[in-house]
Amino acid sequence: MIRRVHDDEGLQLLISMALVLGCYRLATEFALSGPIAVVTAGLCMASPSPRFGMAPDSRTVVIRFWSLLDQFLNTMLFLLIGLQILALVVAPMQLVPILFAIPLAVLSRLVSVAVPLALSREKWREKARDAAVLTWAGLRGGVSIALALTLPDGAWRTELLVMTYAVVVFTVIVQGLTISRFLRATYTADKPRAGDSVANKRA
Numbered sequence: 001m002i003r004r005v006h007d008d009e010g011l012q013l014l015i016s017m018a019l020v021l022g023c024y025r026l027a028t029e030f031a032l033s034g035p036i037a038v039v040t041a042g043l044c045m046a047s048p049s050p051r052f053g054m055a056p057d058s059r060t061v062v063i064r065f066w067s068l069l070d071q072f073l074n075t076m077l078f079l080l081i082g083l084q085i086l087a088l089v090v091a092p093m094q095l096v097p098i099l100f101a102i103p104l105a106v107l108s109r110l111v112s113v114a115v116p117l118a119l120s121r122e123k124w125r126e127k128a129r130d131a132a133v134l135t136w137a138g139l140r141g142g143v144s145i146a147l148a149l150t151l152p153d154g155a156w157r158t159e160l161l162v163m164t165y166a167v168v169v170f171t172v173i174v175q176g177l178t179i180s181r182f183l184r185a186t187y188t189a190d191k192p193r194a195g196d197s198v199a200n201k202r203a
Contacts, residue, residue: 001015002015002016002045002054002055002058002062003054003055003058006055006057006058009061012058012061012062013061013062013065016045016062016065016066019041019045020038020041023037023038023040023041024037024038035143035147045059045062046059074142077142077145077146078142080149081142081145081165084145084149084161085165088158088161088162088165090158090162094158094159094162095162097159097162097163098162098163098166101163101166101167102166102167102170105140105167105170105171106135106138109134109135109138110131110135113130113131113134113135113138114127114131114135117130117131117134129186129187132186133182133183133186136175136178136179136182137175137179138171138175139171139172139175139176140164140167140168140171140172141168141171141172144164144167144168145164145165145168148160148161148164149161
């Protein structure tokens with residue numbers, strides 16, 4: 001449909017919005033994941049295939065629109081996050097799972113990137129370096145909290161929200177503020193020193 005109305009940018013944007021809302025609603029009706037359905041629709045729209053994908057000019061228009069909308073929705077999401085934090089009533093015992101949630105989140109990230117890297121043809125030193133960088137750069141943000149906020153009311157909803165907030169705050173503040181130093185330390189250690197290269201040439 002978007003390819004057929006390539007001359008009407010406004011109609012292209014309306015079709016993309018209808019696709020997003022329709023996919024999400026249809027997925028929830030069948031007890032499926034709405035966010036995953038929308039991501040799948042986006043992958044189909046961005047496909048380079050001439051059968052499924054959009055034309056280059058249409059893709060540019062849609063990307064600009066959704067990029068602007070993404071910035072606006074992220075701002076509203078973090079505002080909602082702040083309001084939700086103030087509304088949470090956390091008991092002291094509910095803070096105990098945080099001690100396990102943060103290391104478990106980092107460990108799960110390490111496993112998820114280390115297993116595919118182990119199958120690559122790189123050297124083991126490079127695999128270890130790439131796994132460490134991808135693990136420490138695996139930040140959690142608004143999407144994680146947004147998914148946690150969609151949980152139905154239940155006995156474990158508050159605990160899951162508290163753990164999600166803790167993991168997001170840790171990754172944004174601790175990992176996010178130290179990622180530049182981590183990258184410099186990781187990649188600088190692999191660079192040969194000037195003195196070593198001169199000595200190797202002389203040898």
